[in-house]
Structure formats: C-alpha cells, structure tokens
Amino acid sequence: MKRLFTLTAAAAMLIFSTGCKKGPQKIKIAIALPLTGDIASFGQGLKRSVEMAVEEANASGRLSTLVEVAAFDDRSDPKEAVSVANRIVADRDFVAVIGHFNSGCSIPSSRVYAQAHLPMISPASSNPELTQQQLSPQWTWPRNIFRVNTTDNVQGAFGADFVFKELKSKRVAVIHDKTAYGQGVAEEFKKQFEANGGEIAAFEGLQVGDRDFRALLTRVKGVNPQALYFGGMFSEGGILVRQLRDTGFKGSFVACEANYDPSFLRTAGSAAEGAYVTFLGSPPELLASARDFVERYKKRYPTSELKSYDHYGYETISILMEALENVGPNRAKIIDYLRTIKFSGVLGTTQFDEKGDTLNKTITLFKVVNGQFKPYDKK
Amino acid sequence: MLIEQLLNGLTLGAIYALVALGYTMVYGILLMINFAHSEIFMVGAFVGCGAAAFSGVLPQPLVIALICGSAMIACGALAVLIEKLAYMPLRRAPRLAPLISAIGVSIVLQNIVFLWRDDFLAFPALFPPVRIDLGLLQISLIQLIILVTSLALMGGLWIFVNKTRVGQALRACSQDREAAELMGIPVNRMISITFFIGAVLGAAAGILYSLYYGSIKYNMGFMPGMKAFTAAVLGGIGNIPGAMVGGVILGVSEALGAAFLPEAEWKDVFAFGILIFVLIVRPSGLLGERTAEKV
Numbered sequence: 001m002k003r004l005f006t007l008t009a010a011a012a013m014l015i016f017s018t019g020c021k022k023g024p025q026k027i028k029i030a031i032a033l034p035l036t037g038d039i040a041s042f043g044q045g046l047k048r049s050v051e052m053a054v055e056e057a058n059a060s061g062r063l064s065t066l067v068e069v070a071a072f073d074d075r076s077d078p079k080e081a082v083s084v085a086n087r088i089v090a091d092r093d094f095v096a097v098i099g100h101f102n103s104g105c106s107i108p109s110s111r112v113y114a115q116a117h118l119p120m121i122s123p124a125s126s127n128p129e130l131t132q133q134q135l136s137p138q139w140t141w142p143r144n145i146f147r148v149n150t151t152d153n154v155q156g157a158f159g160a161d162f163v164f165k166e167l168k169s170k171r172v173a174v175i176h177d178k179t180a181y182g183q184g185v186a187e188e189f190k191k192q193f194e195a196n197g198g199e200i201a202a203f204e205g206l207q208v209g210d211r212d213f214r215a216l217l218t219r220v221k222g223v224n225p226q227a228l229y230f231g232g233m234f235s236e237g238g239i240l241v242r243q244l245r246d247t248g249f250k251g252s253f254v255a256c257e258a259n260y261d262p263s264f265l266r267t268a269g270s271a272a273e274g275a276y277v278t279f280l281g282s283p284p285e286l287l288a289s290a291r292d293f294v295e296r297y298k299k300r301y302p303t304s305e306l307k308s309y310d311h312y313g314y315e316t317i318s319i320l321m322e323a324l325e326n327v328g329p330n331r332a333k334i335i336d337y338l339r340t341i342k343f344s345g346v347l348g349t350t351q352f353d354e355k356g357d358t359l360n361k362t363i364t365l366f367k368v369v370n371g372q373f374k375p376y377d378k379k
Numbered sequence: 380m381l382i383e384q385l386l387n388g389l390t391l392g393a394i395y396a397l398v399a400l401g402y403t404m405v406y407g408i409l410l411m412i413n414f415a416h417s418e419i420f421m422v423g424a425f426v427g428c429g430a431a432a433f434s435g436v437l438p439q440p441l442v443i444a445l446i447c448g449s450a451m452i453a454c455g456a457l458a459v460l461i462e463k464l465a466y467m468p469l470r471r472a473p474r475l476a477p478l479i480s481a482i483g484v485s486i487v488l489q490n491i492v493f494l495w496r497d498d499f500l501a502f503p504a505l506f507p508p509v510r511i512d513l514g515l516l517q518i519s520l521i522q523l524i525i526l527v528t529s530l531a532l533m534g535g536l537w538i539f540v541n542k543t544r545v546g547q548a549l550r551a552c553s554q555d556r557e558a559a560e561l562m563g564i565p566v567n568r569m570i571s572i573t574f575f576i577g578a579v580l581g582a583a584a585g586i587l588y589s590l591y592y593g594s595i596k597y598n599m600g601f602m603p604g605m606k607a608f609t610a611a612v613l614g615g616i617g618n619i620p621g622a623m624v625g626g627v628i629l630g631v632s633e634a635l636g637a638a639f640l641p642e643a644e645w646k647d648v649f650a651f652g653i654l655i656f657v658l659i660v661r662p663s664g665l666l667g668e669r670t671a672e673k674v
Contacts, residue, residue, distance in 0.1 A: 040497055178644070204642070205642070207647075209602070211592050211602065212387075212592075212633075214387040215635075215646065218638065219637065222380050235499070238499070239592055239593065242593050246521075247383075248517065263498060263499045266500070266501035267501060267593055269501065271508065
C-alpha cells in the first residue's frame with residue numbers, strides 16, 4: 001500500500017514538473033568557472049558580473065524571453081572541467097557556454113562542446129591552442145570557440161620585448177607552473193626572447209599548490225639571471241616573488257596577467273615592490289568604456305572587490321545576448337552570428353577573426369609601486 | 380649554495396618536526412593517527428593572524444607574545460575539546476573508528492574556515508625581511524627565528540617529558556595505559572595533556588609557517604600535515620626524538636632534491652623515495668622501537 005502511494009506521488013510529481021515546463025520559456029546559458037579552489041576569487045568575480053548583466057537584461061525586457069544562468073564549478077581542474085562539460089552538453093536546452101577560465105580546462109572541454117555544436121566563449125583563457133585547434137583538419141565540428149581576451153603569444157612576446165629592450169636584461173630565468181596557461185605563456189616568452197638575441201639561463205617548472213619554492217629559487221639564482229619571468233597564477237606568483245626576494249635576488253621580476261590580482265600583493269607583501277605584471281587588454285579602471293560598468297558593479301555588489309576579469313565576464317555575456325537578440329536561441333545561428341559580430345561594449349570594439357580570437361590585442365603593463373599596481377609607460 | 384640549500388631544508392624540517400611531534404605523541408599514547416592535527420596547525424595560523432590585528436596598537440614584543448599565546452591556548456583548548464567530543468567516546472571502539480572520526484573532524488574544521496574566508500589572507504610580516512651575513516653563509520632573519528624557536532620548543536618538550544613528574548606519567552601511559560591506570564595515574568587527564576601539548580606545538584608551527592610564507596588559507600594545513608605525518612613515520616611513530624629527526628631529514632632531503640636533481644619538481648619523489656627506502660630497511664622507522672606489537 002505504501003509503495004503504491006509513493007508510486008502515485010512520483011507519477012503526480014512527474015506530470016506536474018513537465019507541466020511546469022510549459023510555463024514561460026527561458027533561454028538557458030551555462031557558465032563553467034573555478035568557483036572553489038585556489039583561484040576561486042576569479043571565478044566568483046566573473047560569475048557576479050555575468051549574473052549582473054543577466055539581471056539587467058531581464059529587468060529591461062531587452063530579450064523577448066528571460067535569460068537564466070546555470071553555474072558549474074570546474075575547480076580549475078582539467079578533469080573536473082571535462083566532466084562539467086559533459087554535464088552541460090547533456091542538457092539540450094543550453095544555447096551557449098561561457099567558460100572556462102584556465103586554458104588547461106578550456107582546451108579539453110572545448111572538444112566536448114564542439115561535438116555538441118554548442119557555442120563556447122571563454123572570458124579569460126589565453127593559450128593560443130584553444131582556438132588554433134579548430135583549424136586542424138581533424139576538427140570536423142563547427143568552429144564553436146571564441147574568446148574575448150587576447151592570447152599568450154601576444155602577451156609572452158610583449159613581456160620578452162619589454163625585458164630585452166626596456167629593462168635591457170639579456171640573461172633571464174623563466175619559471176612556469178606546468179599548466180597549459182603558465183607553461184604556454186612562458187614558452188611564448190622564451191621564443192620571442194631568444195629571437196631577440198637574449199639568453200634563457202634556466203627554464204623550470206613548479207608544482208601548483210606548492211608553498212615552498214626556495215630550493216628552486218636558490219638554484220635558479222645560481223645561474224645568475226638578470227631578471228626572472230614567471231608564467232603562472234597569483235596563487236603561486238605571490239609566494240614566489242616573496243621567496244625570490246628572500247634569497248637576496250635583486251633583478252627584475254616580470255609576470256603574466258593572472259598575477260594582476262590584489263591577492264598577489266597580499267601574499268607577496270613588500271616583496272611585490274617593483275614587480276612588473278602584463279595584463280591582457282586593459283583593466284576596468286583604465287577603460288573609459290568600462291566606467292559605467294564599474295559603477296553599476298559597485299552598486300550591485302557593495303561588499304565585493306572588483307576582480308581584474310569581471311569586465312570580461314560582463315562583455316562575454318553581453319556579446320552573447322546581442323547574438324540572442326538578433327538570431328534567437330539557436331546554437332548554429334549564434335556561432336554564425338558571432339563570426340561577423342562587431343560589438344562595442346565595456347572592452348571597446350570586439351570582432352573575432354577566423355579562429356574566434358578577438359582583434360583587440362592590447363596589452364597593458366603594470367609596475368607595483370607602494371603596494372599597488374600602477375600602469376607603467378614604456379619610454 | 381649547498382649551505383643555503385641546507386638552511387632552506389633545515390627551516391622546513393624544523394616546522395615539519397614541530398607538527399610531527401603532535402602526531403607522534405598522540406600515537407604514542409592512543410595508537411591512533413590524529414588526522415585533525417593538520418587543521419590545528421591551520422587554526423593556529425588563523426588565530427595568530429586575528430591577534431595580529433593589534434599590531435601597531437600595542438608594542439611589537441607584546442603583539443608577538445599575544446599572537447603566539449592566543450594561538451597556542453586556542454589550539455590547545457580546541458584539541459582537548461576535539462578529543463573529548465570525537466575520540467573519547469570511541470576509546471574502546473576498533474582502531475579504525477577514531478581514525479575516521481579524525482578525518483571527519485579535519486573536514487569539518489576546514490570547511491568552517493572555508494565558509495568564513497575562501498581566499499588567501501595576508502599574514503602580517505612581524506620581522507623585517509633582512510638577511511644576516513655570517514661570512515660563510517647568509518641566513519634570513521625569519522629562518523633564524525624559525526630555527527631558534529623550534530629548537531627551544533623541542534628542548535622544552537624534551538625537558539618536560541624526561542625531567543618532570545607529569546612527563547614521567549605521560550611516558551608511563553604510552554608504555555602501558557592499563558598498568559599506568561592501576562598505578563593511580565589519571566590516564567584521561569594525561570591524554571588531554573598530550574593533545575594540548577601537541578596542539579600548542581602545532582599552533583607554533585602554524586605561526587612560524589605563516590610568517591615564513593606570508594599568507595594563510597583554509598587548506599594550508601594539508602600538505603605540511605602530510606609531510607609531518609610522513610616525518611613521524613620516518614623517525615618511528617610514537618617516538619619523540621624520532622619525529623624531530625624525521626622532520627629534519629624530510630625537509631633537508633626535499634631541499635637537496637630540489638637543488639641537485641635535474642628538475643626541481645622531482646623533490647617530492649626524492650624525499651618520499653628516502654621514506655620508502657628507510658621503511659624497507661627499518662620498518663619501524665629510524666628510531667622506532669624494535670619490539671613487535673605491544674601485548
């Protein structure tokens with residue numbers, strides 16, 4: 001008797017739930033970001049900005065249907081990212097995915113999305129391979145991958161030119177974090193630095209999550225480099241520069257954009273002073289087009305720090321909604337539309353090349369002065 | 380460079396040793412691995428960081444005393460509380476039960492702190508980042524402080540265990556708990572004292588570690604905890620000098636591994652390779668007792 005009751009209840013619920021679906025249709029967008037783990041603050045910031053854009057769009061009634069965002073956590077772990085991707089493609093209702101953050105997560109999961117013909121826009125992954133892979137003859141799926149940030153070959157080369165030509169360092173050590181992102185940008189740096197005629201005295205990897213790099217740094221210092229370039233994220237970069245100064249190293253420290261974060265300054269303390277950090281594009285404070293966004297963000301999230309990628313998140317969802325407005329919730333049409341889009345938003349003008357990379361290839365250089373990132377003008 | 384690498388390793392080893400003492404003392408008396416100990420280490424760092432808010436208000440030596448004092452007392456009390464709540468009810472249960480309970484406590488503590496702060500927090504630099512030139516070698520002030528403090532704490536522990544009446548009672552409990560009870564030793568109080576002392580050393584290690592690395596995070600205890608546990612096993616778990624020796628050997632082999640292997644990232648392979656080798660040759664650890672199971 002009891003079992004019969006449960007069965008009827010379950011059947012009733014099933015009917016009700018399918019009945020509910022007939023209500024107002026919503027457009028579903030997935031976001032896949034590191035929401036926990038060492039760099040959770042980046043993922044949480046991006047999530048906030050995406051949600052803010054969706055709230056604004058829903059309130060204004062810009063799209064005829066409401067937009068709904070479902071957040072997935074990849075923990076910046078490539079394995080987790082692929083499993084998240086599989087969960088996302090299992091739901092045919094998603095029209096697009098925004099993510100992932102880490103290149104190491106974006107590259108393997110992009111293939112999962114491609115097989116489902118699901119448009120993917122990354123707000124931050126910068127390894128060139130992510131979009132490059134679509135040009136290979138084995139890529140039999142639609143070219144579904146886009147990104148709003150520029151890439152590491154641009155950033156690595158920028159860093160190499162800066163170290164060689166501006167800092168006049170001819171002998172440099174490179175440390176990277178062995179991820180697709182960190183090692184990728186370090187190799188781009190190395191390529192350009194050697195092309196300039198400089199010498200890479202050491203090229204070493206460190207383990208993400210490790211807290212002690214003193215032995216590695218003492219060893220790197222032993223080859224007498226004039227500067228050290230780091231390819232990796234703030235979670236290691238802050239501690240790395242701190243311990244680098246502990247070893248008594250006096251040369252310059254240059255790092256890539258995932259170190260442009262208040263946590264880098266917090267973990268490094270006074271050792272951050274004088275460090276150079278390159279950033280993809282421009283941070284929101286320096287963009288006239290982002291001023292309005294920054295104000296709304298601060299009003300919406302008064303207790304949260306504006307993270308350095310949040311405007312990328314906002315731009316990504318805005319581009320996507322522009323596509324939805326024009327072609328509706330159809331995966332193939334969205335991909336086609338993004339190919340030809342010319343969007344002006346918080347990042348300025350965004351257009352994608354045939355790979356899906358943005359044509360906006362600005363890099364901003366920062367120097368840490370008095371415990372803060374200050375834009376640094378090359379002479 | 381060799382001397383500098385040795386110093387890096389010794390500093391790390393001293394911290395491992397302090398944490399390892401907590402594992403080994405509890406094991407000595409209860410024959411259980413207290414996996415929540417790595418979270419005591421983390422809580423110590425967080426309490427210390429909170430107390431450091433008084434920095435600038437009070438004179439510097441007082442702030443340091445306050446940071447160490449509050450962290451040690453808070454962690455000691457927390458460890459005693461954990462023992463009463465999570466381990467004491469399982470005193471007569473099979474040996475795996477308290478072990479699982481300890482893992483549970485560890486997860487709970489970590490998540491409480493995670494819910495409060497999920498990002499890195501800066502640990503204030505209490506000492507200037509100066510390097511002291513001793514002619515042959517250069518040592519940073521913080522390394523010197525870590526080495527001196529941990530030596531002092533370990534010396535203090537040695538005197539306490541070997542020269543005082545309470546220490547004698549502790550040793551009696553670890554030799555044979557039932558016989559000790561029959562001799563009128565309050566075993567439960569001794570167990571509390573063991574947890575308290577282990578936690579005080581763990582809190583001190585947490586603060587030294589945070590001063591050394593400059594930032595703290597809810598999951599910061601995991602790796603040092605693992606390493607310290609390894610150090611305790613390496614030295615012979617249950618044996619106090621063994622934990623000290625094990626910690627130093629592990630720290631130094633890690634540093635030398637990073638320094639002289641073709642790739643620095645092989646350091647853990649090297650350090651744990653040594654562990655495997657030692658355990659094959661001496662299954663009870665370097666200084667472990669050779670007696671088989673206690674009857």
